[in-house]
Amino acid sequence: MKQTWRLLVTLMLFITIMAACGSDEETQKRDANAQKAAEAEVNKEGFPIVDEEIQLTMMAPGNGIEEWENMELLKDYTEKTNIQFKYVTPPASDFQTKLNLAFTSGDIGDIIYGAGTDNLTPGMEVDYGEQGVLIPLEELIEEYAPNLKKLLEEKPDIKKSITTVDGHIYSLPMVSDETTAQWYTGPLWYNGKWLEALGVEELPKTTDEFYELLKRFKEEDPNGNGQADEIPLLDVKMESSRPWLLAAFGIKEWGIEENNGKVRYAPMEEAYKEYLTYMHKLYEEGLLDSETFSQSDEQKKAKGQDSRIGVFPDWYSFFTTGEPEEEAVGNPMFYPLTNDDSREPVIPLGHGMSRGAFSISESNPNPEASIRWIDYFYSKEGFEYLNMGPEGHLWEWEDEEEGTKQKLDTPEGYESSEDYRGSLTPDYGITTPSLRNDLDSLGEDTQFEQFIKEETAEKIEPFGEIGYPLVYLTKEEQKEVNNIEVDLNSYVEQMEAKFITGVEPLSNWDNYVDTIEKMNIKRYVEIYQDAYNRWKEND
Structure with missing residues (x-):
């Protein structure tokens, strides 16, 4: 028994020594690689x-x-x-x-x-x-x-x-x-077959015109199946269509936004109340999908492939409709709306x-x-x-x-x-450090690629504005912002759904604003104003 025990102890010591030797060899190899790399002369060109x-x-x-x-x-x-x-x-x-x-x-x-x-x-x-x-x-x-x-x-x-x-x-x-890269998110697209069925030759340019077209989508059987199954407008929790519809009321960012050098919190502005009022009207009249705040992206796409939707968000329209690219050129991109004839339309731009x-x-x-x-x-x-x-x-x-x-x-x-x-290549699904561009060495654009360029040039480039630049906060500012956002973001998101669906009447708007003010929103805006000022001073 003692002999077996001694053998086991000896074996364990041997394993430990060998592991230590291996570890030492790895360390030496790593140090040697680092030393060689540190001493290497770098060629500045080629x-x-x-x-x-x-x-x-x-x-x-x-x-x-x-x-x-x-x-x-x-x-x-x-x-x-x-x-x-x-x-x-x-x-x-x-x-x-x-x-x-x-x-x-x-x-x-x-x-x-x-x-x-x-x-x-x-x-x-x-x-x-x-x-x-x-x-x-x-x-x-x-x-x-x-x-x-x-x-x-x-x-x-x-x-x-x-x-x-x-x-x-x-x-x-x-x-x-x-x-x-100019796109803030995937655009809104119109169902081109429905537009053709209803004889629509010009896209809406005001919120009133948009409302009237959605009503026609609902009432005039544009999919031609004899059933009242059309869904004029849909999304998943408003996450993709929100930027395009907020812009109709002059809001470029759902949150902190800069206008002429002044920072504001858009979800407590009167313009945001107008947006909620408009969206509630669409929801109440069955023009906005009743499942907007409960459905998944897969459910949304299933409705698109069943030819039941008139206006919908996605990166490209065929991602939702399931059509081939050559047919998707018939689905026009959303034209920016305004609710005030005296105001120029605006569309949020991506930072690129x-x-x-x-x-x-x-x-x-x-x-x-x-x-x-x-x-x-x-x-x-x-x-x-x-x-x-x-x-x-x-x-x-x-x-x-x-x-x-x-x-x-x-x-x-x-x-x-x-x-x-x-x-x-690693350039797949991650943020690869690079200067990306449209690949033109593969010959002429496809019909769909040319369509995307033309739609972007007509409907985004002339109206695009960045809502708020990419800034850095100090460590202290970041801590304050994190503490405020814990409750703020959740509350605003919940209340958007409640106001649009009517669970919370818009007569309670003042209570909503008061609640936001109690979340230290003044300091929140102040922090982002300071950060914007620092960013601007780097001109």
Whole structure:
């Protein structure tokens, strides 16, 4: 028995010693890699970025389709740059938790890629930047990132929007020059077949005209089935159609909004009451779907595919109707409404950028090489490469001298070309640091792509305004805002549904405003006014 016990103890000691040796070897290897990376000279132009291969670590949200080390884009880019990465890519659904744990443990790696503001929030940028965990990037951009430098010079609002309260840039954005980047959210679309059935040649431009058309949708059987089953207007909790309908009453943002330099909280303005009154009228008369506040997106789409809806939100109309693209060009985009003939229409614009896409940690041994690595994707050529991968997978040259490409067929085993693309490149479903643009190397636009450009040029560009810029708050301001928003957002959202459905009569509007005022709304607006003033002063 004693002999067996001694054997077990000896075995445990051996395992412990071997584990320690393995750990020491890993540490030595990691230190050697870091030392080599730190000593590598960085070429300021062209490829490779460093003459001898170095290794860095990257943390990013995985897309669930392919491991990053197997992606053709990243393998090819490693060869171009001589920078190899060890990837840590937890599922996107778990990424926020994993990133927070990594910050707590001090092991975030050398680069955080593709996090986006849902995961690497503006508050985290400020906090970890001030602590020195994330390093400032502005001097690196100046010296090693010509594409980024050019972008920030040409679009100073972007630079203002990624510069924190202490004057530093701790994270790079995803910027988009794509046509749809102007969209605040998916537009409202009209059912073109219904318009044709009713002989409608001009879209509504006032709230009264819109109301009259919705009544016709309800009463004149535009789907031609002889049943009164038409739903003139629908949404899911007003989440997508709200911005377009609020704009009819001069409101650009459901919350904090800036008008001529003055910040206000829109959901307590008289204009918001007018919006609620109008929407209640639509709901009461059966023009707004009775299931708006209870249905799922899947239920909404089922009604669209059953030809039961007249006006509906989605990114593209065929996502709801199920039509092919070539038929969807018959569904016109919503034209901005106004409820006052003396006022110009307005439509909220998207910011055209998302923050929190790329940060460098204090442990990174070669920030210069890292910023050069990412800078390429802020060029037109670099974005096409990031988006479509290297030649031979999604595309091949049609005429290399002319710079034109042609698409290749999707291999068997993939449900769609997008799923295949997601196996080749990380530019799939995450906030990839890049300057996105409409891909024009694949030849002429399709009929649908041209339709989208024309509709956007006619119905969004002339009327678009940004409701409130992307700003940073101080740590103290962020704490105050978080405390106020806990109750404020929930209350306003609940009351919108109650007012529109009539559960809460609009005669109780004053009580609603009083309740909001008691939630410290004055201080809330003051904080955002100060943040706007700081943003504006960076002009």
